[in-house]
Structure formats: structure tokens, C-alpha cells
Amino acid sequence: AQKITQTQPGMFVQEKEAVTLDCTYDTSDQSYGLFWYKQPSSGEMIFLIYQGSYDEQNATEGRYSLNFQKARKSANLVISASQLGDSAMYFCAMRELTNYNQGGKLIFGQGTELSVKP
Amino acid sequence: EADIYQTPRYLVIGTGKKITLECSQTMGHDKMYWYQQDPGMELHLIHYSYGVNSTEKGDLSSESTVSRIRTEHFPLTLESARPSHTSQYLCASSVGGYNSPLHFGNGTRLTVT
16 A cells, blocks of 8 residues: 555646645554655755654745645655746655664655746 | 765666665764665665664565675665666655654666666
């Protein structure tokens, strides 16, 4: 079963507008962490933001914020005031407590390709 | 900025050749990982290491092997490259805390002809 699901293969947004990238996850662990990464066409993976399962508040990092709805098992990334440089693939990832005890690996979703229009 | 380096950046090689993809990090991280990614697709873990002399297979079966003789170095080797090995290989490291992100290198794009 897919642990991380990103249902939007591609998204378009107008420059300076906000955009939400969806991510739902599946885990039976009570403790887990959720991460978002950006992958430009050059291929490197850039860490954007982290949300822990016990964090009371939604995480924010500059123009990035995470809309965390634990009961719905969703962790959507919100990018405010989109810029042309935001055009990239975006990946949602999860670390379960089980995985932490087995090397701390991240499980990734399929990604969403975001295109920012001028 | 994470200090993790992968070489080569691009590699085109013929079938049957032995190749080693290099990965080094200067952050003293104990945990290191190799992920495989086809273009536009998700990342799949193929190997990881807890520290020196520790290596484990990941979720995706791979014909590659890894070694971890030094903390900073985690090379990946393919004894006999095949076209099915054509992919991007991403190396990552982590300080190991539960909320610690993985820091990735720039990747090696491998093409086997």
C-alpha cells in the first residue's frame, strides 16, 4: 500500500499567488515526522519544512507553511507569493518511528510538478 | 548548505562495465543513504548505513553494493552495469535525530548503453 500519496502530478500557479500541494499519508505509528523537499530540474533535493506528529502548531518556514490535519492524515504544503524560481518537483516524505529504529529512512511520495507562470 | 558531494555528476557507460559512484560528506553524520530515482518519479531507498562497518539493504532490490569504511565516505558499486541500471542515484546523510532531515548530494545521472 502506498504510504505517501500525492494526487496532483502537475500544478500551475500564477506568479505572486499562493498554491497548495496535497499530501496524504498512511501509518499506524503514533510518532512520525513529515518532510517536504523541492527538486529543481538540476536534480538536487532541497529540504523545505518539517512537521512532527505531536507538534501542536503547523510548521512555517518563510514562504512555506504546512497545513497539518492529523485526523485526516494530510500534510499539505502551502507556498505563498509564488516566484518563478519555485517551479520544480515537490516531494512529501515521512519518517515513521519504526523506520527511525531501522536507520531513519524517509519514504517519499510520487511528487507534484509545480509550474509558476509569469 | 549541506556538505555532501557526489561524483561523477553524469556517467555514460557501456553494458558490463564495473562502476563506482562516489559519495562523501564533511558533516560527520553517522547515517547515510542511497536512493534511486527514475526521471520525474519517486525516490526509492536501495541502501543505508548506521555508521562505519554497517550497511543494510533498502526497500528496493538492487544489484549494487555499498561499503562504509570511513564515516565520511559511502560509495556505491555496480559490478556489471546493465541498461536497466540507467537512473539517477542520490546519496544523503543525516545527523540521526528523529526530526532530522536528510541532506542530499547533487546526484549521479547514470546511463548504461
